[in-house]
Amino acid sequence: MTWQLSAILTGHKGDVKAVIAPTDDLIASVSRDKSLITWKRESNNKYTQDKTFNGHTNYVNSVAFIGASEANPHGLIVTGGSDRLINVWDPEDSSSPVYTLVGHTDNVCSLFADTDGHIVSGSWDKTAKIWRNWQCVYTLEGHTQAIWGVLELEHEVIVTASADKTIAMWKDGKKIKTITGHEDCVRSLALLPGIGFVSCGNDGAVIVWSNNGDPVQALDGHTSFVYSLATLPTGEIFSSGEDRTVRVWENGRCTQTIIHPCVSVWCVATLPNGDIVSGGSDGFVRVFTRTAERVADADTLKAYDEENAATAIPSNQVGDIKKDDLPGPEALGQPGKKDQEVKMVRVGNTVEAHMWSNAEQEWSKIGEVVDAVGQNRKQLYGGIEYDHVFDIDVGEGVPALKLPFNVTENPYTAAQEFLTKHDLPQVYLDQVADFITKNARAVSQGATAATGDPLTGGSRYTPSQNISSGLGSYNPWGNDTPKVQPAVKRLIPQLLNVPFKDANLPAIQKKMLQLNTELAPSGVALDSTELAQLDSLFNFLGAPPKQPVAQPQYLTLLLKIFNTWPETSRFPALDLLRLLALYSKDPIETPNLLKTLLTASRTHEASLMLVARLVVNFCETEEGREVAISEISTVLEFMEDDAVWQSTNKNLKLAVATVYMSYSTLLLKRHDDDALAIQYVGVITKILEKERDQQVQYRLLVALGNLIFAHESAKESAAIFEVRRVVQTAVLSRPTSEKITTAPVANEVLSLL
Numbered sequence: 246m247t248w249q250l251s252a253i254l255t256g257h258k259g260d261v262k263a264v265i266a267p268t269d270d271l272i273a274s275v276s277r278d279k280s281l282i283t284w285k286r287e288s289n290n291k292y293t294q295d296k297t298f299n300g301h302t303n304y305v306n307s308v309a310f311i312g313a314s315e316a317n318p319h320g321l322i323v324t325g326g327s328d329r330l331i332n333v334w335d336p337e338d339s340s341s342p343v344y345t346l347v348g349h350t351d352n353v354c355s356l357f358a359d360t361d362g363h364i365v366s367g368s369w370d371k372t373a374k375i376w377r378n379w380q381c382v383y384t385l386e387g388h389t390q391a392i393w394g395v396l397e398l399e400h401e402v403i404v405t406a407s408a409d410k411t412i413a414m415w416k417d418g419k420k421i422k423t424i425t426g427h428e429d430c431v432r433s434l435a436l437l438p439g440i441g442f443v444s445c446g447n448d449g450a451v452i453v454w455s456n457n458g459d460p461v462q463a464l465d466g467h468t469s470f471v472y473s474l475a476t477l478p479t480g481e482i483f484s485s486g487e488d489r490t491v492r493v494w495e496n497g498r499c500t501q502t503i504i505h506p507c508v509s510v511w512c513v514a515t516l517p518n519g520d521i522v523s524g525g526s527d528g529f530v531r532v533f534t535r536t537a538e539r540v541a542d543a544d545t546l547k548a549y550d551e552e553n554a555a556t557a558i559p560s561n562q563v564g565d566i567k568k569d570d571l572p573g574p575e576a577l578g579q580p581g582k583k584d585q586e587v588k589m590v591r592v593g594n595t596v597e598a599h600m601w602s603n604a605e606q607e608w609s610k611i612g613e614v615v616d617a618v619g620q621n622r623k624q625l626y627g628g629i630e631y632d633h634v635f636d637i638d639v640g641e642g643v644p645a646l647k648l649p650f651n652v653t654e655n656p657y658t659a660a661q662e663f664l665t666k667h668d669l670p671q672v673y674l675d676q677v678a679d680f681i682t683k684n685a686r687a688v689s690q691g692a693t694a695a696t697g698d699p700l701t702g703g704s705r706y707t708p709s710q711n712i713s714s715g716l717g718s719y720n721p722w723g724n725d726t727p728k729v730q731p732a733v734k735r736l737i738p739q740l741l742n743v744p745f746k747d748a749n750l751p752a753i754q755k756k757m758l759q760l761n762t763e764l765a766p767s768g769v770a771l772d773s774t775e776l777a778q779l780d781s782l783f784n785f786l787g788a789p790p791k792q793p794v795a796q797p798q799y800l801t802l803l804l805k806i807f808n809t810w811p812e813t814s815r816f817p818a819l820d821l822l823r824l825l826a827l828y829s830k831d832p833i834e835t836p837n838l839l840k841t842l843l844t845a846s847r848t849h850e851a852s853l854m855l856v857a858r859l860v861v862n863f864c865e866t867e868e869g870r871e872v873a874i875s876e877i878s879t880v881l882e883f884m885e886d887d888a889v890w891q892s893t894n895k896n897l898k899l900a901v902a903t904v905y906m907s908y909s910t911l912l913l914k915r916h917d918d919d920a921l922a923i924q925y926v927g928v929i930t931k932i933l934e935k936e937r938d939q940q941v942q943y944r945l946l947v948a949l950g951n952l953i954f955a956h957e958s959a960k961e962s963a964a965i966f967e968v969r970r971v972v973q974t975a976v977l978s979r980p981t982s983e984k985i986t987t988a989p990v991a992n993e994v995l996s997l998l
Contacts, residue, residue: 261524325353367392383418406431737950909951
């Protein structure tokens with residue numbers, strides 16, 4: 246069952262910045278309205294506001310919970326705010342904090358509490374603090390910018406995430422490791438049971454790390470800043486961000502995108518019963534469930550869908566939209582190519598965004614795009630139309646100020662009028678004028694405007710000196726100049742396997758039945774029992790389980806077809822086998838299966854292509870990866886065959902290139918396999934020198950980059966194999982139209998050398 250709305254909690258008067266759910270019946274949320282609110286479950290899909298806690302004098306940005314003890318039978322709620330204080334509350338007494346912890350010199354933006362009552366706090370003052378018995382026992386110093394995320398990974402081991410783009414590990418108050426991988430401010434951390442932890446940031450990335458701080462997997466899907474993370478014991482990961490979504494991740498894949506009717510989904514948390522709760526910039530707390538009895542009633546669901554559909558989507562979230570080039574609503578008559586695909590259509594003068602659902606087999610409207618680039622849409626301010634109305638942030642705790650601007654104006658004149666109107670220091674004239682120039686030019690040229698406010702992702706500017714003197718002069722975003730880079734998706738290291746999951750099952754079934762009829766005279770056709778089993782297999786693959794299960798009868802059937810049907814007729818069985826490997830344990834557990842199939846398929850291109858796809862799909866599960874790596878020499882011996890790379894069959898070469906890419910993701914984590922890494926740097930470089938198809942080149946380049954990234958010996962061998970020369974001549978020296986896909990990854994490979 247997919248996640249659906251369960252309840253909407255209404256009570257906050259400002260952005261909801263953080264939420265926790267200590268029990269199935271208690272939710273706590275904190276907000277820019279300076280309050281903490283607790284909510285108690287009244288029924289399966291209804292919560293009521295219980296208490297409001299008003300002990301902070303400024304925005305409340307973080308919250309944590311300490312479990313019940315003899316001294317505190319209700320547990321304790323911990324909150325941190327822009328007033329630099331940490332308040333500790335009894336959930337049943339909102340009159341005043343039980344404790345107030347003083348020590349940070351700026352906004353307390355992150356909190357973590359363990360079962361022993363120890364607290365870890367992170368602040369814009371660039372420090373994290375460890376509190377025991379309500380006293381600070383360690384101050385963790387070493388980050389050069391704000392600390393946005395904290396957690397206790399294991400006993401005495403603390404992890405911090407910072408605006409300086411790094412993650413640090415600490416023990417006994419001392420830094421033991423610095424972890425790099427994000428391209429921008431790291432915003433949040435969450436424990437991932439059995440693996441390690443997860444991080445997210447302003448680069449749009451969600452990265453899974455081992456307990457030792459080694460990269461395990463990168464989750465790609467968000468289109469803007471990612472603010473918050475949560476996990477379940479099942480291994481599912483939830484991330485929320487500036488793109489209006491909470492995304493659900495299972496086994497490295499985004500399995501659902503939960504759209505919200507607000508610009509920013511600041512926070513997400515999980516309940517013990519497996520539900521999730523989010524907080525947004527619209528001031529609402531929302532609970533989502535996949536348990537039928539807790540789903541909201543039909544009227545509430547309908548109203549929520551309509552609210553989402555009516556929500557305006559800023560054009561900078563979807564890129565450069567040229568309204569006249571968009572299709573009309575008739576385009577929605579065609580099914581989507583993949584689950585959660587978003588399609589823009591033009592309905593009159595409106596641009597609508599629709600999302601495809603595989604489960605429902607229909608498009609759902611998720612919003613209307615506003616301020617489409619190049620459409621000359623005006624914005625109203627004070628009853629007057631302007632080309633732009635920028636938001637200018639002048640300090641935490643102070644509402645953004647509006648700066649209207651027309652492209653025919655002098656930016657310095659507009660900046661001066663703005664400073665005079667709001668009685669702001671003259672020192673900011675050049676900065677504000679420069680901001681106007683850059684943003685107005687970016688929009689007029691059809692690009693996404695440079696953004697200056699990491700809080701919203703809108704066209705906001707934060708002066709390098711904080712105008713609000715009461716909050717200090719530190720810019721927590723880690724930029725001396727007032728800008729935030731858009732999310733940059735790194736291509737190397739590529740941590741995820743790219744399986745071959747797509748299939749036209751009806752077409753395969755029709756082909757197999759046709760071939761079976763043709764083979765009847767030969768005596769190798771399937772009988773009625775086997776045909777029924779084949780039909781059952783198609784049903785199984787049409788609605789596969791989430792986790793691989795044992796289905797030995799299907800493997801037996803497919804191997805019989807492969808071994809008894811003529812070579813030119815058995816390829817549909819291989820096609821089904823590569824799908825079965827994703828959802829059944831049996832292919833993986835069959836000894837020497839890959840070697841047997843490769844040997845039998847060497848002379849038939851279609852069969853070899855499908856076996857290559859099978860190898861890639863083996864790499865989707867832990868057990869399959871172990872088998873694939875144990876047979877790497879055998880597999881790659883077949884893949885190196887000159888006949889493969891001299892073939893004109895692009896699908897064959899693309900499948901084999903994907904095998905190289907899959908193995909490179911495995912070798913990323915096997916630092917002791919230097920000899921293999923060196924060997925395949927040479928092999929891939931040799932292939933790359935002659936191969937000219939961009940898609941094939943792209944996957945070979947990723948494989949090459951992964952090997953060089955993870956193995957110092959492979960990097961050293963790159964000089965021997967003349968990798969730089971080959972990449973330059975085979976890829977970068979080609980005409981622009983022939984390197985659109987490959988140039989970015991080629992440049993990343995060269996940057997590693």
